[in-house]
Amino acid sequence: MEIKVERLDFEMADISGSRFQKVKAEELNFDNVNMAKTQINNANMRGMALNDVNMSELRISDANLSGTEIKNANFSHAVIDHVHLFGTEFRNVVLPMEGDGNYNPNGVYKPISFINCDLSNSQLTNCNLANMDIRDCDISGLKINGVLVEDLINKK
Known part of the structure; x- marks a missing residue:
């Protein structure tokens, strides 16, 4: 063919409503485009750059996001399921500020959840973990500012 x-x-x-099947679509340029409710299945998006995008209610599943760099993104109410994230960096992940579309003046937001995740050998640096709740997790070797959490628990 x-x-x-x-x-x-x-x-x-x-x-x-357009459909693209078995199409080579490399190096496309979308600028000021509404792609709401667009579905992309079985696609190679390696090296894709997304800038100044609203990804609220985004659904990502069965994806390889290894080595991905995510900065200043709006992922409110997103679901990311069964993905490879090794080598991925999340930077400047913050709650909405006044003037942002999802800003709530009461500061009440749905919590960020990590469920059934392998975060072994991960690092959290300069993060606000106030009121964080860690449940039913393997914390062997977990350190906070160089102090083993297991040692703190055992000192009770």
């Missing part, structure tokens, strides 16, 4: 090569240039166009 021969692939048809065609360069498309859309501006001020509505291509909602």
Whole structure:
């Protein structure tokens, strides 16, 4: 089967409901585009760059995000399920500030949850862990500022 090569240039166009199957779509450029409710399945997105995007209610499953760098992203109400994250960095992960779309003046937000995760050999640096609740976790070797948590618990 021969692939048809065609360069498309859309501006001020509505291509909602379009389908792309078995398509080579490398080096695409989307600028000021509404892609709400778009589904991407079985895709190679290695090296993809997303900048200034709203990813609230995003669903990612069965994904390899190894080596991914996530900075200044809005993932409110997102679900990330069964992903490989080794070598991934999350930087400047903060709650919404006044003026942000999801800002709540009462400061009440749904908690961030890690469920059935292997975070062994991970590092948390300069993070606010106030009121964090750790339950039913293997804490062997867990250190906080160089102090083994097991030693603190055993001193009770």
